[in-house]
Amino acid sequence: MNKKGVMVVLSGFSGSGKGTLMKALLERYPNYALSISCTTREPRPGEVNGREYYFVAQEEFLRMIRENQLMEHACYCGQYYGTPRPYVERQLAEGKDVLLEIDIQGALQIKEKYPDTVLVFVMPPSAEELKNRLCGRGTETEEVIAARLHRAVEEAQDMDRYDYLLVNDDLDQCVALLHGVIQSQHFRTSSQKSTIEEMRKELKSFT
Amino acid sequence: MNKKGVMVVLSGFSGSGKGTLMKALLERYPNYALSISCTTREPRPGEVNGREYYFVAQEEFLRMIRENQLMEHACYCGQYYGTPRPYVERQLAEGKDVLLEIDIQGALQIKEKYPDTVLVFVMPPSAEELKNRLCGRGTETEEVIAARLHRAVEEAQDMDRYDYLLVNDDLDQCVALLHGVIQSQHFRTSSQKSTIEEMRKELKSFT
Numbered sequence: 001m002n003k004k005g006v007m008v009v010l011s012g013f014s015g016s017g018k019g020t021l022m023k024a025l026l027e028r029y030p031n032y033a034l035s036i037s038c039t040t041r042e043p044r045p046g047e048v049n050g051r052e053y054y055f056v057a058q059e060e061f062l063r064m065i066r067e068n069q070l071m072e073h074a075c076y077c078g079q080y081y082g083t084p085r086p087y088v089e090r091q092l093a094e095g096k097d098v099l100l101e102i103d104i105q106g107a108l109q110i111k112e113k114y115p116d117t118v119l120v121f122v123m124p125p126s127a128e129e130l131k132n133r134l135c136g137r138g139t140e141t142e143e144v145i146a147a148r149l150h151r152a153v154e155e156a157q158d159m160d161r162y163d164y165l166l167v168n169d170d171l172d173q174c175v176a177l178l179h180g181v182i183q184s185q186h187f188r189t190s191s192q193k194s195t196i197e198e199m200r201k202e203l204k205s206f207t
Numbered sequence: 208m209n210k211k212g213v214m215v216v217l218s219g220f221s222g223s224g225k226g227t228l229m230k231a232l233l234e235r236y237p238n239y240a241l242s243i244s245c246t247t248r249e250p251r252p253g254e255v256n257g258r259e260y261y262f263v264a265q266e267e268f269l270r271m272i273r274e275n276q277l278m279e280h281a282c283y284c285g286q287y288y289g290t291p292r293p294y295v296e297r298q299l300a301e302g303k304d305v306l307l308e309i310d311i312q313g314a315l316q317i318k319e320k321y322p323d324t325v326l327v328f329v330m331p332p333s334a335e336e337l338k339n340r341l342c343g344r345g346t347e348t349e350e351v352i353a354a355r356l357h358r359a360v361e362e363a364q365d366m367d368r369y370d371y372l373l374v375n376d377d378l379d380q381c382v383a384l385l386h387g388v389i390q391s392q393h394f395r396t397s398s399q400k401s402t403i404e405e406m407r408k409e410l411k412s413f414t
Contacts, residue, residue, distance in 0.1 A: 121396070127409030149413050156407045165396045165403065177394065184391045187384065189328070189372045196372065200363045202334030206356050 005033075005092040006185045007114060009100045009107045010178075012122030013152040015133040017168045021122060022099055024175045033091040035100045038064070041079035054084070072102065072109035083110070097182055104158050118185055120178065121162040125169040127152075212240075212299040213392045214321060216307045216314045219329030220359040222340040224375045228329060229306055231382045240298040242307045245271070248286035261291070279309065279316035290317070304389055311365050325392050327385065328369040332376040334359075 012018040026032050038054035040061050049055050056064075061080045064070050073082030083100055091098045100110065110117050124130040130152065134145045159165065164181050168174045185191065219225040233239050245261035247268050256262050263271075268287045271277050280289030290307055298305045307317065314326050331337040337359065341352045366372065371388050375381045392398065 123406060127406060127413060130410075131413060146414070149410065153407075153410045153414055156403070156410055159403050159406070160396045160400070162396050164391070164394045165399050166394055167402075177391075180387050181391045181394060184371070184384075184388045187371045187373055187388060189367045189369050192372050193367070195374075196363070196366050199330060199334060199366070200360075203337075203356065203360045203363055206334060206338060207353070207360055 003095050004191070005031075005094070005096045005098055006182055006191070007088065007092060007098050007100065007110070007117040008182055009102055009110055009117055009119045010122060011101075011103055011107050011119070011155075011162070012168075013124070013130055013155060014148045015130050015152075016122045016124050017133075017171070018101065018122040020171065021168055021174055021178065022101060024171060025099070025178055028175060029179055031095070031097055033087075033096040033098045035083055035088050035091075035098055037081055037083055037102065038070075039079060039081045041081075071113065072106040074103075074105045074109075081106075104155060104161070108158075108161060116185075116188075116190055118164065118182065119162040120164045120166060120181065121159050122166050122168050122174075123159075125167055210302050211398070212238075212301070212303045212305055213389055213398070214295065214299060214305050214307065214317070214324040215389055216309055216317055216324055216326045217329060218308075218310055218314050218326070218362075218369070219375075220331070220337055220362060221355045222337050222359075223329045223331050224340070224378070225308065225329040227378065228375055228381055228385065229308060231378060232306070232385055235382060236386055238302070238304055240294075240303040240305045242290055242295050242298075242305055244288055244290055244307075244309065245277075246286060246288045248288075278320065279313040281310070281312045281316075288313075311362060311368070315365075315368060323392075323395075323397055325371065325389065326369040327371045327373060327388065328366050329373050329375050329381075330366075332374055 010018050010022055022034070026034055036050060036054055038056050038061065040056060040058045043049065043055050047053065058080065061082065064082065064084070065073060069085050070082040071085045071088060073080060083102065083106065088098050107119050111119055124133060131149065134140065134148055166174055166177055189196065217225050217229055229241070233241055243257060243261055245263050245268065247263060247265045250256065250262050254260065265287065268289065271289065271291070272280060276292050277289040278292045278295060280287060290309065290313065295305050317324050318326055331340060338356065341347065341355055373381055373384055396403065
């Protein structure tokens with residue numbers, strides 16, 4: 001087994017339960033680290049700097065882009081969002097598997113730069129269930145729910161660009177599956193280049 | 208989760224313990240089927256037709272090639288070896304995960320025709336340990352051991368064309384890992400095309 005951690009991007013429709021899933025994964029297994037994104041948007045009530053996001057000024061964000069300190073970044077509604085590189089790289093080097101909760105644009109940017117990243121898409125058991133979950137929150141207007149469903153239709157177009165697709169029906173089962181999928185990555189040949197080189201050298205010394 | 212089974216090719220150096228590993232996998236988990244190869248070579252003492260191999264005449268083997276009944280085939284030392292297609296396809300259709308114990312040539316033929324096949328290479332913990340295992344059998348001459356080590360050097364050149372590499376140090380642990388690696392394949396997006404299509408259709412019907 002290699003020592004370096006695996007980078008995992010988790011995406012999913014609003015209402016897929018990916019936040020809960022990630023929280024459960026971090027609580028139940030010791031070897032994960034969570035990447036916190038930075039953003040130029042204002043914190044919402046209840047959000048804490050360094051927990052939901054690092055809230056930074058636009059000038060600071062543009063400096064991070066220039067200095068290549070972001071693994072990916074994107075702009076929505078005039079606000080920037082990005083993944084700070086140093087934390088992720090430090091955790092990976094320490095052997096932690098690092099979780100990134102980002103959307104498809106960021107996911108594909110990451111995959112292009114770091115092809116060993118695992119892209120996991122989380123899905124509710126059905127579209128009906130997704131609609132129920134979005135309505136069941138009771139906190140959103142009909143317009144917001146319609147907009148999220150519309151967004152889900154768009155996101156569904158790119159689902160097959162992910163590596164794995166997990167149906168989040170039963171939380172416990174889904175957490176165990178996600179953990180299994182991530183752990184199996186450590187045994188990919190692409191993660192074990194030095195083990196292969198060592199074996200080749202050793203074998204040759206016998207012949 | 209998709210209903211169709213996963214096709215798994217297991218290869219490894221002589222002395223890697225892949226035979227024991229496969230037997231343990233079949234005994235411990237219910238959802239596997241083992242593909243039996245056919246060959247034109249003579250049965251060795253103790254080998255049973257339909258257990259180690261299907262022993263067939265050369266004429267019969269050539270007919271199977273002509274009628275496209277083999278998933279892969281190769282010729283060693285003037286003898287043919289191949290994987291009969293009908294059994295494997297039937298088991299996959301029934302949702303069984305099918306294990307093929309074949310060498311690198313066959314593995315790559317299979318991967319080219321069936322890209323969703325998982326190629327797993329099994330390795331002893333070290334080359335030293337491999338040598339010990341080969342000598343420890345006590346049944347082989349020095350020439351045979353040397354030939355097997357030489358073959359291992361050649362096989363090691365292509366190890367990185369496999370998807371996964373498992374070190375068979377502790378059998379129980381290795382069986383569990385192999386099972387985990389295979390089961391995670393069911394959640395690849397490429398195995399879930401119909402689930403994705405269904406979700407897209409359902410979502411569109413809401414907007």
